[in-house]
Amino acid sequence: MIEFEVPGLRKFQLKNLVLDYNGTIAFDGELIxxxxxxxxxxxxxxxxxxxxxxxxxxxxxxxxxIEAEVHILPPEDQIKLKADFVEILGQDSTVVIGNGANDSKMLKVSALGIAVIGKEGASSKTLQNADIVCNSIEDALNLLLNPKLIIATLRQ
Structure with missing residues (x-):
């Protein structure tokens, strides 16, 4: 678990990390x-x-x-399926990282939503639903490894 408190916002107790694959941690199907x-x-x-x-x-x-549980979704209704997945895990304890339009709602319902622009770019809808926007997946993952960076970005 990753625990930290953002002054003026809330305390976070993160247990789950949900990631999109293509465009987020992979480019052209290959892991970055x-x-x-x-x-x-x-x-x-x-x-x-x-x-x-x-x-x-x-x-x-x-x-x-790596140790990751992979869920391959059908092509239809991915926005809803991804958001439902986060809600089932427990949205208050889940951080989400994504870039595509189909990631937008899961970022919105999560405890902490991080949008990644990367080489593929990012959907403007996803950027609007993110708590934090990063240039790269490496930057986003490093935020989680050093939560003081999240505190510095989100403090009120």
């Missing part, structure tokens, strides 16, 4: 270099879930690299 190490470090504190449509059919290759 450096992500494996960061996720391995975070897996000591958080239960990690990947929710994806698996556009490039490569997420299973990634699954063996």
């Amino acid at each position: 270099p450096g992500v494996e190490k960061l996720l391995s470090e975070l897996s000591k504190q958080l239960k990690i879930y990947i929710v994806t449509a698996d556009t490039f059919n490569k997420v299973k290759d990634f699954q063996n690299l």
Whole structure:
């Protein structure tokens, strides 16, 4: 678990990390270099879930690299399915990282939503629903490894 308090906002007790795959931790279906190490470090504190449509059919290759539970979703109604997944896990204890339009609602319902722009870009709807916006997945994962950075960004 990752615990911290943001002055003027709330106390966070994060147990789960939900990530989109393509565009968030992978580009063109391939895991972004450096992500494996960061996720391995975070897996000591958080239960990690990947929710994806698996556009490039490569997420299973990634699954063996770190401790993560992979959920491949059908192409229909992904916005709702991803948000429902976060709600079932426990939205008050879940941090979400994503970039696509189909990630927008799961960022909104989570305790902490982080949008990643990355090489693929990010949906403006997802940016609006994020608590924090990062340039890269490495930046986003490093925030979780050093929660004082989150406190500095979100303090009221």
